[in-house]
Amino acid sequence: MATAVEDRADGERQSPLSDAVVVRFAGDSGDGMQLTGGQFTLSSALAGNDFATFPDFPAEIRAPQGTLFGVSAFQINFGSSAIDTAGDAPDVLVAMNPAALKTNVPQLKQGGLIIADEGEFNDRNLAKAKYEANPLDDGSLAKWQLLKLNISQLTMDAVKPFGLGNKEALRCKNMWTLGLALWMFDRDRQPLIDWLNAKFAKAPDLAAANVAALNAGHAYGETAELAGPLKQHHVDPAPAAPGLYRTLTGAEGIALGLVAGAQLAKLPMFFGGYPITPASAILHHLSRLKEYDVTTFQAEDEIAAICSAIGASYGGSLGVTSSSGPGIALKGEAMGLAIMTELPLVIVNSQRGGPSTGLPTKTEQSDLYQAVYGRNGDAPMPVVAARSPGDAFECAIEAVRIAVQYMTPVMLLTDGYIANAAEPWAVPDLTTYEAFPVEFLTEVPEGGFKPYGRDEKLKRPWVKPGTPGLLHRIGGIEKELDTGHINYAPGNHQAMTDIRKDKIDGIKVPDQVVELGAEGGKLAVVGWGSTFGPIHQAVRRKRAEGEDVSHVHIRHIWPLPANLGALLKSYDRVIVPEMNTGQLKTVLRDQYLVDAKPVNKVSGQPFTIAEIEAAIEEALG
């Protein structure tokens, strides 16, 4: 058993652990790091910590073993105070092979702890990771603390009594590692043991082997008399309101919010989707919810997915479609038809890095222009953006509400980070949500039936085919005022274009609130979507230092809240951090003539808190 602990040579080592700890599990795609991270997350929840996670996995399904591009990582930030991001730099890096070490160690906090599976640092794996010498031995990791363990061998030893084959035995490595992590952070093992027994209920040997590996990892921490880095560290629970909590990913938040929205509207839901990363998870979730009056349809392509959803809306269901940037681009023409025929529709865009195929598994916020402006003709459409998994639930309900109350397609923006990340979520009480039941037109109203007649909100009536007496035709050719007949007349097109614009402009959205800080002052940091976490933490820290800075986070991207212009003008300076090259910034400048300054990042990784702090410092001068 080769175990060694090496301290940094110089005496400047920072204590890496404090109230909040960032741990990153990294290994080969086949090493089960996402599962390890998920279970460690549950353990954090049960320890009462607040947390945020960030799964970071390759685009390849099973990349060749041991390669740099095949590394899969899971980062969790947990702590005893409010946690809004998955953390900037990890305090602890668990590296299951050389490639995982190489791709992840640069982000590790100075003085942070590396736990490396020495057993995987053989010549073959070192070569695959393009290491010329073994980094565990050559001193190149001197600025961190290094703990070398032969996790592979230790796992094999632990599971020996169960007679598993070599390959199967090694697959328990992640549970050994999880056991060690549980010990490090003073966690209860029992919920994980229960989970393993339930997961492998049909294969008791595998269950027993995994439990043995978990226990062995835990025991290793407990019994190994180690100097240096491997110390047990207890993180106190974060204050949380009493109630029922669960972990929630953004994809779950969207799926559940859509179902809730459909129920509040008293409509059956039709979901037309086509597989695309990272949006597919929403289709997967909804396809299991048949008892909630949900019909899911995997269409032949993105275009058919949205067209089928529009067809279903025409038939009286809540049509929903979902995709990511490239798929949203394909749906553009159909969105125009939904705008022209004024049918309700929710389009979910789980944004990823672009353009073209871009970075399928990495996150970006670069589809804001596409959402607000990306259609032919004057084609206004409401846009709502979710900031977190829990917020995705609320935003999905809001998107449904706007769609049915104004008879319009609505785009709901989320991103790869929100879709995959998990956070603790206080399960809401559905009875506190106000229902907005749809009323279909079923009889000829007084004054005659006008398919394009309008109410005070400029909404046209929704008539289900099958309704006697209200037969009419709709389509994409310009509609005549009131009658909906084909009409190309110049005055009619002007009037209809104006109505479509006025209807969307007139959508009532809540006034913009200041998340942190005050109205007016030296600096506002204005964000949207998943940048909420790093902006919030950075503003909080700067305010604690006495700086005059506030955080404004916009949910309603289009139409913008009525008070937003005045609010932005109440600050001396405005900066807009975005994971794009400045899209919301452009909209704000255009709408309000404010000198909004961009802060941009398009590396496929979320902003770190430090990056936003630096931007605040620069803006304050």
Next chain:
Amino acid sequence: MNEMTTIARTTTLKDWETDQEVRWCPGCGDYAILKAVQRTMPEIGTAPENTVFVSGIGCSSRFPYYMETYGFHTIHGRAPAFATGLKLANPDLDIWIVTGDGDGLSIGGNHTMHLIRRNLDCQIMLFNNEIYGLTKGQYSPTSRVGTTSPSTPYGSVDRPAQPAAFALGAGARFVARGFDVSKELPNVLKAAHAHKGAAFIEIFQNCIVYNKDVFEDFAAPKGAEDRQLWLKQGEPMLYAKGTRGIALDAEALHLKTVDVVDGDWEAAGVIVHDVTNRSVAHMLVEMRFGEFPMALGVLYDDPRPTFEADVVRQNKAAAEGKKADLQGLLKKGQTWTVTESGPEL
């Protein structure tokens, strides 16, 4: 068309006409098809409010505006996708898709294929005029080799798609052919409507402006008997007033034409049309006009369970015994309760 949904209704041709001015070119074959459909609907006996015409883009796709039913004029090539969502939202509706050779086989070929493969219960009328009319005369995917057009001034070089063969290849359970001015067209429409599942009808349609009389070689009234083979279930495949017929060359495994002497078609080996024979259907859709007469009528009709019925069945089965308790669903997964003394499972 679904049995449970057949809302019997006595109507007349007038009940199916809208007040909209028809905007096709004078002499266009679409007029004849519109009249045939409007004439057929009362005979089918469904209710206008239960009927939806869904179209894409092109001359043919203006069709819904002229039918006093529900109608959705959608976007180019995508009518099958709209129809699929609509039918899944309300399986009781009687859906007719109106498309053309460009709309249904070029830009929308993918959707046509999948609609047929899934076997959504609907009627698909593909108006084949072998040209792009509404965009002013470019050659289409069914244009014959050498078609000169604004985009092919030296003649088209690519080989045309064969709509009926395409449909059968995609898995169609009903394939029929007719042409705009044919008196038989209503019968073909009725048969399509009677078929449960995706019923594909290729309707040859004369574009009087850009591809005039391109089907005259078989559609012209004079000599029609010699050039048209109207297929009838259970009847021998005879044409030319019973003097010629279609037989199988058993050695070469293809069809051949034979002379029938003194009406003794059996002696000549003429095949009796069996609409459920898929092998023969494959040969009929591939039968080249010229060497053979044009095969018209119901070429193939052998129903299978429909897509929407299977979806509804599966949805019901999956929901069986489960309560739609959303509050309960929110509580599923990795949960814990925070109490005064801390979190617990």
